[in-house]
Amino acid sequence: MLPISAAPIRNGGVLVEQGIIRWVGAVREMPPQITDAVPVEALGAAVLMPGLVNAHTHLELTTLRGFLEGFDFRDWLRTLTEVRRDLLTMDDLVDASRVGIAEALRHGITTMADTTDSAAPLQAMHELGVRGIGYVEVFGPDPAQCATSIARLQERVLTLRAQDTSLVQVGVSPHAPYTVSAALFAATATLAREQALPMAVHIAESAAETAFVRDGAGAFAERLQARGIAVAPQARSPIALLDACGVLACRPLLIHAIRVDDEDLARVADRGARIVHCPISNAKLGHGIAPLDRMLAHGVAVGLGSDSVASNDRMHLLDEARQATLWHAVRSGVPDSLDAHTALRLATQGGADALGLGDVIGTLDTGKAADLVAFPLDVALVGPVFDPAVTLVHVLAGRAEASFVSVAGAVLVRNGSVTVGAASLIDGSMTRLVAAASRLEQWRHRGPA
Numbered sequence: 001m002l003p004i005s006a007a008p009i010r011n012g013g014v015l016v017e018q019g020i021i022r023w024v025g026a027v028r029e030m031p032p033q034i035t036d037a038v039p040v041e042a043l044g045a046a047v048l049m050p051g052l053v054n055a056h057t058h059l060e061l062t063t064l065r066g067f068l069e070g071f072d073f074r075d076w077l078r079t080l081t082e083v084r085r086d087l088l089t090m091d092d093l094v095d096a097s098r099v100g101i102a103e104a105l106r107h108g109i110t111t112m113a114d115t116t117d118s119a120a121p122l123q124a125m126h127e128l129g130v131r132g133i134g135y136v137e138v139f140g141p142d143p144a145q146c147a148t149s150i151a152r153l154q155e156r157v158l159t160l161r162a163q164d165t166s167l168v169q170v171g172v173s174p175h176a177p178y179t180v181s182a183a184l185f186a187a188t189a190t191l192a193r194e195q196a197l198p199m200a201v202h203i204a205e206s207a208a209e210t211a212f213v214r215d216g217a218g219a220f221a222e223r224l225q226a227r228g229i230a231v232a233p234q235a236r237s238p239i240a241l242l243d244a245c246g247v248l249a250c251r252p253l254l255i256h257a258i259r260v261d262d263e264d265l266a267r268v269a270d271r272g273a274r275i276v277h278c279p280i281s282n283a284k285l286g287h288g289i290a291p292l293d294r295m296l297a298h299g300v301a302v303g304l305g306s307d308s309v310a311s312n313d314r315m316h317l318l319d320e321a322r323q324a325t326l327w328h329a330v331r332s333g334v335p336d337s338l339d340a341h342t343a344l345r346l347a348t349q350g351g352a353d354a355l356g357l358g359d360v361i362g363t364l365d366t367g368k369a370a371d372l373v374a375f376p377l378d379v380a381l382v383g384p385v386f387d388p389a390v391t392l393v394h395v396l397a398g399r400a401e402a403s404f405v406s407v408a409g410a411v412l413v414r415n416g417s418v419t420v421g422a423a424s425l426i427d428g429s430m431t432r433l434v435a436a437a438s439r440l441e442q443w444r445h446r447g448p449a
Contacts, residue, residue: 002049004348005363008388012048016370019409024364041411043374043404047388049344050364051110051131051371051405052317053351055276056200056255056305059100059114059121060084060093063436064310067444073206073285074219080310087443090118092436095429097124100315102426105130105413107316108373108402113253113276113305113355115173115200119160125168128422131371131407133355135173135200135253136160138188139180142229146183154191161195167408171198174247176205177213177238178220185245192250198356200253200276204238204260206287213238239264248273253354255305258282258290265291265298274301274354277346279323281307289327292338303351314398321347322397340393374404376416 001012003024013030015023015038023030064083068076088096097120104112111131114121122134136156140149153172160170174180174188192199204210211218216233224231235241239260242248248271257268257275268275277290295302304324306315321343328338352362361371375396377385385391392400405413412419418426 001364002047002344002388002392003364004050004345005365014048014364014370014372016372016406016409019370021364021366021368021370024366041404045377046374046403047377047392048364048372048374048404050348050362051373051407052108052347053111053113053303053355053357053362054104054109054306054315054317055113055253055303055351055354056278056307057100057104057112057114057121057315058116058308058310059097059112059124060088060116060118061308061310062096062100062103063088063092063433063440064308065313067437067440068310073208073287074223076285076311083440083443084117087440088436090120092432093118093120094123095432095436097121098128098426098429099433100309101125101128101130102418102422102430103309103315105405105418106401106416107318108375108400108405109315109317110371110373110405110407110412111351111355111357111361113200113303113351115202115255119156122160122163122168122170126163126165127425129167129407129410129412131167131357131361131369133169133171133198133200134160135171135198137173137175138184139175140184141179141181141224142227143181143183146181146187149184150187150191153188157191157195157197169198171200173200173202176202177209177234177241178224182234182241182245185242185247189246189250192252198253199247199250200255201242201247202255203242203257204254204264205256205258205282206285207259209238210259213241237261237264239267243267243271251356256282256287256290257295258288260291260294262294262298265294265300268295269298269300274303274356276303276305276351276354277324278305278307278312279320279327281305281311283323283327284313285311289331291331292324292328293332301350301353302346303354304347305351316398317347318392318397318400321393325393340387340389343393344389370406370409372404372406373402375400376403 001009013027125132138153212220221231251272349362
């Protein structure tokens with residue numbers, strides 16, 4: 001057992017009562033009156049640990065796995081936006097979200113922080129019993145759009161927030177500096193403060209974004225100028241822009257933060273903002289290696305995220321943990337400078353802290369929610385296990401599927417299979433997802449109008 005907050009425990013167990021962890025320790029030390037009174041889930045040769053926290057997803061884009069290969073980032077964004085707007089219905093986006101959650105559960109992910117234009121992932125989270133935050137996006141690069149954009153966002157949040165539960169809540173996400181004006185950033189920050197809404201923002205992701213903010217130049221600037229929107233230098237960096245607009249004061253989740261320096265990270269740490277590190281997506285889109293070492297040195301709360309399968313191709317947080325260790329070693333020039341135990345902490349407690357959920361999930365501690373995952377240790381697959389954290393991060397990453405998953409004590413995966421009620425819902429969504437993918441393939445061969 002890997003509690004994350006304490007040393008590994010051989011032959012460990014947890015007592016769960018009404019969805020809460022009531023006791024943690026070695027099974028031999030469990031009080032007899034407990035062992036005689038409760039049913040037991042025997043997990044066999046496995047690693048039991050807190051459910052993984054995927055601090056950045058786009059579940060509604062699951063249909064686009066492998067669809068956007070070969071585009072530069074500007075065309076990647078343009079094509080994604082066009083396809084989502086013109087070819088995918090709300091039903092398609094809900095189906096995609098369900099299938100994405102099923103993939104997450106199979107890989108031991110119990111919490112998802114999803115950035116969404118449609119809010120379809122919120123419906124799927126409620127249906128399938130997972131834990132999550134749905135950050136509803138707002139767009140508007142023209143300052144003249146600000147009043148309309150913020151009014152629409154406020155209306156959507158009011159409707160969606162009425163469905164908040166102890167597991168799923170609504171947040172807001174001003175998308176990025178090249179799609180959101182400074183005025184709209186400030187207005188969204190005001191809304192978030194007034195209504196105590198969690199916030200996330202894509203930031204400091206690419207060289208083109210930095211050029212846009214710092215110099216008023218580059219591909220994003222050219223695109224807005226072609227639409228008749230005035231562009232000018234705004235700040236020394238994208239992080240400085242968020243600070244000037246009052247966004248950092250809301251302690252947002254900063255998505256990517258690849259192109260940041262020590263001055264930026266000092267601002268982030270001082271304001272109490274958090275970061276989600278997406279190593280595989282960052283690499284695949286050619287944006288670079290985020291300075292995880294400097295983030296941690298500044299004391300910033302950092303979680304791990306997969307981003308969408310449109311930019312990653314799979315949602316496997318153990319694989320993100322492995323890649324984080326590899327990129328950290330590349331940056332530092334020191335082997336194992338980010339060890340497997342620390343990488344797993346980023347995938348659990350780190351993600352929980354980054355989402356403001358550290359008091360509820362992320363470790364196996366008495367009083368926390370029983371969000372649990374077990375990964376089987378098949379000797380034929382992994383060989384001898386000298387350190388379970390090393391085995392998870394460096395041997396099973398990209399291959400392991402969970403044998404058991406629970407969220408707040410409710411079992412969602414048992415013996416490697418999603419529970420019956422959810423499985424039927426997911427199977428129907430998968431069938432329809434294949435049909436939607438066929439439409440996308442026909443569009444691609446025909447070409448956009």
